Amino acid sequence: MTGASDAVMCRGFFATLDGQAQDWFTTLPEKSISTFADLSGKFLSYYANNILKKKQFASMCKFEQGSTKTLTDYLTRWKKEARSVENFDEKAAIPIFTGNVRSGPFHRDLVQNRPKTYVALLDRAARFAEAEEAEKKKKEEERGRRDKRGYLGQYVKRSGQGRPQGPGNVWKKKGGSEPPASGSRKRELDQLTEEEERESGEPHPPKKQVIHVIFGGPEGGDTQSERKKWARNLYVGEVVRQPHEKKQRREPIIFTDDDLPDGPLPHRDALVITLDINNTIVHRVLVDTRSSVNDMYYEEFTKLGLTRKQLAPVRTPLSGFTGDSIETEGSINLEVEIGTAPHVKRWEVEFVVVKIECAHNIILDRPALEDLRSIISMEHLCLKFPTPTGVGVARGD
Structure with missing residues (x-):
């Protein structure tokens, strides 16, 4: 501006x-500005x-970090609060910021090496906050590796927290003894021999019992006949998925040298085509992929025999024509036909009508081109699109 x-x-x-x-804005009287x-x-x-009322600078004295807030949180809140203060004094803010920070390495650093400027203070605080977050993340990763004990590790007591497991805590079948665990069974229960531990070269956590599957119980009845009857009454459902719809095969769209325009290359021309709009042949239709609306100029709108009563209101102005905003006359949906027989495509296009002069009658932009599913080649100065009978072509005029 x-x-x-x-x-x-x-x-x-x-x-x-x-x-x-x-x-x-729209209620302002005409010619009042x-x-x-x-x-x-x-x-x-x-x-x-x-309008938000500005706070007094003295309010910053009460803005303390607190015992639970991280340095990142405090720094973010401090900056936000500072923006709402009237006549903010950067020099006076340095000792206030230092006094409000919680005791620790950062506070000690500020006291020992007082920042010379407010900008230097915020820069140092940002670096300390980044280091604090990195250290916190590192500790969480290390704690996660120590706590990883299998699927039920979070529910198993750490060593020293409960009664030590000894022979008296092992369930044994009455009248029998605990069978020796084989090598594979030991590994399944996460129980390695001292020799295996020495070979691994890594310390192992205290041995824990592992629960794999719990089954059995009185579900379905206590007798075999009751359980069979219960099983026969179980509902057996079936998950049915509808088969995927076959995608319609499209004829490939390609451009060859036969599609090149007459004359020397490169041509540097714009792609201007002809359309059938509302059963009227309209020339000078500019193909433009940069805009998000399809534009029709008011003169062409009236030539098509259309009236303002058919327009739907559009409240948002358009920008980009001459560098400023343009008020629209409204929008309208019209049937459009493109191509030459037999490869013709008809589809509905929404046009925004503007009352300015232009060298073109219509500007066909991204919405219409996407609905047409067109492929544009500026070198060949034409666009191609799929139709029920094959690939349609609209060449530059």
Whole structure:
């Protein structure tokens, strides 16, 4: 906006509004704004109650880190609070910030090496906060490796927390003795011999009992006949998935030298085609993939025999035509036909009507081109698209 006229700035300001603010702008009386200063003054006056009141600088003295907040949290909240303070004094903020920080390595560093500027203070705080977060993450990773004890590790007591497991705590079948565990069974129970531990070269945590599967119990009955009857009554469901729909095979779209336009290359021309819109042949249709709306100029709109009553309102102005915002006349959906028989495609296109002069009648942009599923080649100066009878072509005119 640097160096722009007041008219351009006023129109550009409207493009930034939304909701109630946009409604307020549209209610301004015609010719009531002569300069951008008038517009900004009316806007600030109308929304004066919405302006946040600035806090006094003394409020920063009460802004302490606390015992549970990380340095990252404190720094973020401090910056946010500082932006809401009126006449913020950066020099006076250095000792206040230092005094509000919780005791620790960072506070000690600030006391021993007092920052010379407020910017240096925030930079040092950011570096300490980053180091604090990295150290916290490192400790969590190390703790996670120590705590990893199998699927039920979080439920197993650590060594020394409970009664030591001895022979008296092992369940044995009455009248029998505990069978010796084989080598594979030992490994299954995470029980290695001293020789195996020495060979591994790594310390092992205290041995824990592992529970794999729990089954049995009175489910279904206590007798075999009761359990068989219970099993026969169980509901057996079936998961059915609908078969995937076969995707329609499309004829490949390719461009060859036969598609090249007459004349020398490179041509540097724009792609301008002809369309059938509302049963009328319309020339000078510019194909443009940079915009998000399909544009129709008002003169062409009237030539198609259409009236304003058929337009749907469009409240958002368009930008990008001449550097400022353009008010639209409205939008309309029309049937469009492209291609030559037998490879013809008809589809519905939404056009936004604008009342300005242009060398083209229509600008066909991304929405219509995507719905058409077209492939564009600027070198060949044509676009191709799939149709029920094959690949259709629209060549540059």
